[in-house]
Amino acid sequence: MRKYLRLHRIFVAQDLKKLMEYKVDFLMGAIGFVLVQAVKILTLGIIFSAIPALVYKVNGEVLDAWTFNEVLFIYGFSLIPKGVDHLLFDNLWGMGYWVVAKGDFDKYLTRPVNSWFYVLTEKFCVDAFGDLFVGIVLVAYSVFSMPAEIAADINWLRLIPVAFVLPFAIMIYTSIKTGTAAISFWTKRSGHITHMCYMTNEFASYPAKIYNNVVKTIITYILPFALTAYYPAIYILRGESPWSLAVTVGVSVALFLLSQLIWKLGIRAYESAGS
Amino acid sequence: MTKIKKYFPFTRAGIMESVTYRANFLFFLLGEIMKCFVMFFVWKAVFDSSSQETLYGFSYDNMVVYLFISFLSGYITYSDGSYAIGKEILDGSVVMRMIKPIDFDMCFLFQELGNKIISFCLIFLPITAGVEIYRFVINGRLMLDIPMLLLFLLSMVLAYGINFYFNLSYGFLAFFLKNLWGTDIIKGAVVDFLSGATIPLAFMGGFGYVLQFLPFASLSYTPVMIYMGLYSPWQIAFYMSLQVIWLVIFALISKLVLKLAMKRLVVHGG
Amino acid sequence: MENSMIHVENLHKHFKKAIKEPGLKGSIKALFKPDYSVVKAVDGIDFDVQAGEMIGFIGPNGAGKSTVIKMLTGILTPSEGFCRINGHIPTQSRKEYVKEIGVVFGQRTQLWWDLALRETYMVLKEIYDIPQEDYEKRMAFLNEVLDLEDFISSPVRTLSLGQRMRADIAAALLHNPKVLFLDEPTVGLDVVVKDNIRKAIKRINEESGTTVILTTHDLEDIELLCNRIVMIDKGKKVFDGELSTLRERYGQMRELSFELNRAEDLEKLTYQEKFNFAEDDFSVKAEGTGVKVRFNTEIASVENMLSFTLSKVHVKDISVKDADIEEIIRRLYKGGGEAK
Numbered sequence: 013m014r015k016y017l018r019l020h021r022i023f024v025a026q027d028l029k030k031l032m033e034y035k036v037d038f039l040m041g042a043i044g045f046v047l048v049q050a051v052k053i054l055t056l057g058i059i060f061s062a063i064p065a066l067v068y069k070v071n072g073e074v075l076d077a078w079t080f081n082e083v084l085f086i087y088g089f090s091l092i093p094k095g096v097d098h099l100l101f102d103n104l105w106g107m108g109y110w111v112v113a114k115g116d117f118d119k120y121l122t123r124p125v126n127s128w129f130y131v132l133t134e135k136f137c138v139d140a141f142g143d144l145f146v147g148i149v150l151v152a153y154s155v156f157s158m159p160a161e162i163a164a165d166i167n168w169l170r171l172i173p174v175a176f177v178l179p180f181a182i183m184i185y186t187s188i189k190t191g192t193a194a195i196s197f198w199t200k201r202s203g204h205i206t207h208m209c210y211m212t213n214e215f216a217s218y219p220a221k222i223y224n225n226v227v228k229t230i231i232t233y234i235l236p237f238a239l240t241a242y243y244p245a246i247y248i249l250r251g252e253s254p255w256s257l258a259v260t261v262g263v264s265v266a267l268f269l270l271s272q273l274i275w276k277l278g279i280r281a282y283e284s285a286g287s
Numbered sequence: 288m289t290k291i292k293k294y295f296p297f298t299r300a301g302i303m304e305s306v307t308y309r310a311n312f313l314f315f316l317l318g319e320i321m322k323c324f325v326m327f328f329v330w331k332a333v334f335d336s337s338s339q340e341t342l343y344g345f346s347y348d349n350m351v352v353y354l355f356i357s358f359l360s361g362y363i364t365y366s367d368g369s370y371a372i373g374k375e376i377l378d379g380s381v382v383m384r385m386i387k388p389i390d391f392d393m394c395f396l397f398q399e400l401g402n403k404i405i406s407f408c409l410i411f412l413p414i415t416a417g418v419e420i421y422r423f424v425i426n427g428r429l430m431l432d433i434p435m436l437l438l439f440l441l442s443m444v445l446a447y448g449i450n451f452y453f454n455l456s457y458g459f460l461a462f463f464l465k466n467l468w469g470t471d472i473i474k475g476a477v478v479d480f481l482s483g484a485t486i487p488l489a490f491m492g493g494f495g496y497v498l499q500f501l502p503f504a505s506l507s508y509t510p511v512m513i514y515m516g517l518y519s520p521w522q523i524a525f526y527m528s529l530q531v532i533w534l535v536i537f538a539l540i541s542k543l544v545l546k547l548a549m550k551r552l553v554v555h556g557g
Numbered sequence: 558m559e560n561s562m563i564h565v566e567n568l569h570k571h572f573k574k575a576i577k578e579p580g581l582k583g584s585i586k587a588l589f590k591p592d593y594s595v596v597k598a599v600d601g602i603d604f605d606v607q608a609g610e611m612i613g614f615i616g617p618n619g620a621g622k623s624t625v626i627k628m629l630t631g632i633l634t635p636s637e638g639f640c641r642i643n644g645h646i647p648t649q650s651r652k653e654y655v656k657e658i659g660v661v662f663g664q665r666t667q668l669w670w671d672l673a674l675r676e677t678y679m680v681l682k683e684i685y686d687i688p689q690e691d692y693e694k695r696m697a698f699l700n701e702v703l704d705l706e707d708f709i710s711s712p713v714r715t716l717s718l719g720q721r722m723r724a725d726i727a728a729a730l731l732h733n734p735k736v737l738f739l740d741e742p743t744v745g746l747d748v749v750v751k752d753n754i755r756k757a758i759k760r761i762n763e764e765s766g767t768t769v770i771l772t773t774h775d776l777e778d779i780e781l782l783c784n785r786i787v788m789i790d791k792g793k794k795v796f797d798g799e800l801s802t803l804r805e806r807y808g809q810m811r812e813l814s815f816e817l818n819r820a821e822d823l824e825k826l827t828y829q830e831k832f833n834f835a836e837d838d839f840s841v842k843a844e845g846t847g848v849k850v851r852f853n854t855e856i857a858s859v860e861n862m863l864s865f866t867l868s869k870v871h872v873k874d875i876s877v878k879d880a881d882i883e884e885i886i887r888r889l890y891k892g893g894g895e896a897k
Contacts, residue, residue, distance in 0.1 A: 015683055015684075015686070018683050019680060019683050019684065022672075022676060022679060022680050022683070023680075026669075026671060026672055026676070030671060036469075037468070037469055038469075039469070040468070040469020040470055040472075040473065041468060041469040041472065042469075043469065043473060044469050044470075044471075044472025044473045044475075044476065045472065047472070047473055047476040047477065048472065048475070048476045050476070051476045051477075051479060051480045051485060052485070054480065055480075055485045055486045058486055058490050058491065059329075059333055059486070059490075062333070062337060062342050062343070062490075063333055063336040063337050064336070065336060066332050066333065066336050067332065067335055067336040068332060068335075069335040077336075115665075116665070118627070118632050118662065118665075118667075119667045121630075121631060121632045121651065121655075122630055122631070122632065122655055122658070122660045122667070123655060123684050123685075124652045124653070124654075124655045124656040124684065124685060125652065125684050126652070130684075134669075201311065203311075204310070204311040204312075204314035204315045204318070205314050207314065207315055207318040208314045208315070208317045208318035208321075209318075210318070211318035211319065211321040211322070212321055214321055214322050214325045215321070215324075215325050217325075218325065218328075218329055219332075222328045222329065222331065222332040223328045224328070227324070227328070280634045280648070281634075282632070282633065282634075283572060283633065284623075284627050284632055284633055
């Protein structure tokens with residue numbers, strides 16, 4: 013493990029150096045990512061200007077409601093595990109889009125290191141700072157501007173279990189990317205499958221209760237992005253559904269093992285390219 | 288006619304390219320349409336939360352139609368010539384296009400038309416059918432209005448034209464900007480918002496009203512409003528004329544930018 | 558052979574390939590009903606290589622060379638049969654195994670495009686757990702043999718092709734592997750660079766005792782470096798033996814070259830009528846008064862050819878040469894499997 017960390021450090025240093033070299037590119041990219049989020053938040057703001065709070069109604073009966081601050085908190089929180097995965101493990105995208113198709117995966121197999129770890133350590137994606145920045149700012153802003161009666165529900169001790177669960181939440185992103193990227197070992201290209209599964213994370217940015225049962229099941233157990241955002245966030249805010257933290261750990265480990273299995277089998281099926 | 292005929296092979300190539308990568312295309316589409324479904328539920332909660340039946344003149348059912356039709360028109364009128372051209376400019380391979388006796392914007396246009404034919408076949412029918420079934424179930428009668436549908440298609444063609452020339456001009460800017468990837472993301476975010484693709488312009492009050500006259504609204508808002516039947520005949524006539532005007536303006540701008548860019552290329556010694 | 562460095566037995570690799578008919582119609586048909594066929598890229602190959610040997614692994618394009626190399630290096634899993642290198646089955650104990658081999662693919666670098674070369678070697682040092690002391694010694698040796706000093710601080714993307722190849726070879730040798738796989742290490746290089754690289758490979762083989770498997774299309778590489786060649790075609794082995802055996806067995810071709818007094822005299826040389834050569838056994842190339850005749854000595858002996866020529870025309874500068882290896886291999890490729 014220490015070996016991988018030492019390796020990773022070399023690549024991180026390299027990517028940071030490159031960042032300094034192409035300052036404008038980095039700045040434009042980061043501004044871009046921030047703007048994409050800004051537009052979404054602006055949209056949320058416009059929506060909320062028309063309503064007092066977002067409610068969950070069944071048969072006309074209000075079962076739950078979230079204020080603008082709470083929705084912002086959930087939204088901002090969702091960007092944190094997503095951003096960390098993006099920062100550290102972005103190299104997996106290339107696998108399904110071109111690495112396997114062009115036969116470039118060969119080089120990962122001729123080295124005496126775990127090929128999956130090797131792919132992960134090779135890149136440090138600085139663009140992710142845009143997402144992380146927005147996420148942290150939103151979380152902080154939503155807490156500080158919160159009406160006192162809502163803020164009173166927050167118990168900061170709940171951050172301790174959430175901090176423990178956070179790596180598992182990140183792992184959900186990484187495992188979904190790994191499993192779908194490994195499909196390319198059979199099909200040559202699978203980047204679009206990764207894209208499709210990854211986009212499901214859009215559901216995670218809002219309270220999971222507003223979705224119907226099909227969507228709720230998918231985002232909790234199959235492509236469990238809700239476990240990376242809504243559940244831990246609402247737990248911090250209200251202490252609601254503490255069980256979800258255990259589910260996050262369990263589902264994350266299961267997904268991780270599954271993605272590793274697909275990866276292992278995939279390597280056996282790998283056909284390289286040309287002759 | 289013969290002048291146009293020589294670009295047909297590009298369209299053919301575009302069609303074949305799309306067919307070859309159709310699986311990728313469908314997966315990509317499924318990923319993108321996910322956002323519509325997210326908003327489908329969010330808007331439901333929003334309308335549940337409001338004491339009124341409509342918000343800024345939109346009922347929930349209007350909103351659903353708006354979501355999917357604006358996704359559809361956004362997808363079909365999308366043009367990525369800017370990125371392709373910009374990349375060729377930056378790596379110098381654009382020279383290969385310039386030495387051939389054809390207009391290179393036309394090459395891109397016709398090739399992209401090939402892609403568009405396939406994506407139109409693959410997504411137009413399912414989405415409009417889905418929306419119409421939804422409207423039928425809600426209203427208890429068929430809401431599809433054939434003349435409106437035809438006007439919608441025409442308005443989409445105009446929107447595509449504007450998008451194409453707008454992106455072309457932007458792509459030519461690569462001669463000066465040197466950075467495309469970052470500015471492309473910025474452009475995408477800004478255009479999405481100002482064109483009403485993320486939220487109807489009606490929701491933005493006075494600012495939204497002003498936006499209706501800008502070219503961005505011509506890209507997405509105008510065709511969608513026509514489809515939904517929310518524009519009066521006079522408004523249709525007005526906003527479609529506006530589309531034509533913007534189309535002409537952007538076609539001219541792209542020619543101008545290309546001219547400037549060419550000069551620059553010569554100065555650099557190709 | 559239990560104790561050989563490389564043992565390959567009944568090795569097969571089959572690929573499933575989608576068949577697509579050309580044109581728009583074909584694409585649309587493939588949309589609904591894709592057809593597949595099985596390609597036997599490697600179809601039952603056996604050979605052994607002893608420690609310290611340097612063998613040339615050759616064959617025409619698409620013969621299955623790269624596929625074999627990729628199975629030997631653990632990249633591809635064999636469909637049938639197996640290979641064992643220094644006691645390892647590559648795909649079974651991949652991480653252990655690849656510590657003992659070095660791989661260079663001439664067509665594509667294994668270095669990191671943006672890293673400075675020196676940093677690349679630092680990364681490899683970590684990957685292979687090379688102790689600092691060994692690393693320094695090894696770097697010094699490689700630096701001397703491959704002359705890396707001039708560009709060791711440059712990012713890989715700025716290197717010339719020749720520099721990049723030297724850097725790639727050094728990268729493959731840093732951990733002092735027992736076996737070195739070189740897949741077209743001289744492709745696209747100029748004569749001087751080729752020569753340097755060959756010398757370096759030879760030295761490494763001699764001084765470190767590294768076993769070398771070399772695939773190439775440049776037969777000069779083979780002649781200068783390898784004592785033994787293994788040739789495959791259409792996934793099957795067609796020759797395995799010493800270069801000199803190849804020459805003896807298939808080297809019945811000779812080249813007679815001379816200079817005529819007058820170019821028109823060529824018409825008098827009616828070899829074809831006299832000896833009745835088959836098409837493959839004979840060719841004449843004339844350039845002005847200079848003439849080169851290739852012929853098969855099984856049809857006409859050197860003596861007969863000489864005396865016939867001299868009896869018909871006046872010549873200056875007559876000489877007879879062994880056919881070069883290229884000629885032999887050209888004939889073998891054409892003949893396919895039957896040459897076995």
